[in-house]
Amino acid sequence: MATAILNGKAITDEASFHAQCVPAFGFPEFYGNSMDAWVDCLSYLRDDDNMSKFRLKPNEMLEIVVQDAESLQTQAPDLLEEVTFCVAGINERYEDYGEQPALKLTLK
Secondary structure (H helix, E strand, O other): OOEEEHHHHOOOOHHHHHHHHHHOOOOOOOOOHHHHHHHHHOOOOOOOOOOHHHHHHHOOOOEEEEOOOOHHHHOOOOHHHHHHHHHHHHHEEEHHHHOOOEEEEEEO
């Protein structure tokens, strides 16, 4: 399973979240540093659009591991809730197209 690792201790707000995501996911230079851009980039994991460094096979998933998730929960609880909501929405989008969910969020 492909894995992207985020450091929950280093995420204190949306800006630091996106600063972590750019290298972890290999987002393109034009990445918009917003949750809309995050959702857009992770909605193309099985396409050749180069929206991230990951290219998933049809039934493969990308595991997003948030290390020190307790710190993230303390520092930015609304952001963690939004990320969880977005992961569910992205997976629903894949299912709407007849595909398997593509993301798994793991809090450690």
